[in-house]
Amino acid sequence: MRRSRLSVLLGSILLAVVTTLTGAATAHASQQAAADGYVALGDSYSSGVGAGSYIGSSGDCKRSTKAYPYLWNAANSPSSFDFTACSGARTDEVLASQLGPLGAGTGLVSISVGGNDAGFADVMTTCVLQSESACLSRINTARSYATSTLPGKLDNVYSAIRTRAQNAEVVVLGYPRFYRLGTTCIGLSEAKRAAVNDAADLLNSVTAQRANAHGFTFADVRAPFTGHEICSGNSWLHSVNWANIGESYHPKAAGQSGGYLPAFDSAA
Structure with a gap:
């Protein structure tokens, strides 16, 4: 019993x-x-400025159907797709206006941000229009910001993403080097071009460090853009575009599909 x-x-x-x-x-x-929805956050490199074919409803954010988030969505058909990346966005603006779609159903997030915080547009304007010494001085100011202030700004964004989308894989994309060096090229001097490239490398290094600290994946786009920089003869980047100045120094459609999309796809 x-x-x-x-x-x-x-x-x-x-x-x-x-x-x-x-x-x-x-x-x-x-x-x-x-948790298999996809949310695309970030600045103009994610919205697709420079690629053309802008979505009318996106207004000044200039989200493009040729941008890597839109291309990835079309190829992979996630359960949902929210494209909130916006031209000119800084970290504070991502926090204020782009995170709404994140939630328990978000399985994948992409983001590029930080260049505008560091003064990218002003750096390039200074380097194009002013002397070599003025260009290098402005770049040094941007470098100082990137090492002292930007890490905390990125931490704020990355922490907010993880809080809102606890199940998501987050891919942080960097920026390309802008110039091919050692070639004859009309426009900026070799010293200016080298300094701009070095600043892009620093920005990528800072971004990668903070992304890794949050358990995110950093997708480096410099390798696929190698051989396609400005002055390469086969550039995937706009140089100064006087007809549409906002597209200057942004990826063309080929840069989105041939540079950003493969880097994101391999990391996602």
Whole structure:
């Protein structure tokens, strides 16, 4: 009799354990299945400025159907796609206006941000229009910001993303080097071009460090853009575009599809 009661008790315990484990596994599987939406955040390099084919409803954000987020969505068909990246966005603007779609159903997030915080547009304007010494001075100011202030700004954004999208894989994309060096090229001097490239490398280094610290993946686009910089003869980047100045120093459609999309696809 005691043996029979013991068998019943052990059977009940085993059933409870199996039921609990099965329920947990089912809940986890359901959570994973639900978390497959894609949210694309960030600045003009993610919205697709320079690639053309802008979505009318995106207004001044200039989101392009040729931008890497739009191309990735078309090729992979996630359960949902929210494209909130916006031209000119800084870290504070990402925090204020782009994170709304993030949630439990978000499985993938992409973002490029930090260049505008460091004064990218002003750096390039100074280097194009002013002397070599003025250009190098402005770049040094940007470098100082990138090492002293930008890390905390990036931390704020990355922490907010993780808080809102706990199940998501987050891919942080960097910036290309802008110039091919050692070639004859009309426009900026070799010293200016080298300083701009070095500043891009520093920005990528800072961004990668903060992304890795948050457990995010950093997607480096410099390799695919090698051989396609300005002055290469086959540039994937706009140089100064006087007809549409806002597209200057941004990837063309070829830069989005041939540079950004492969880097993101391999990391996602």
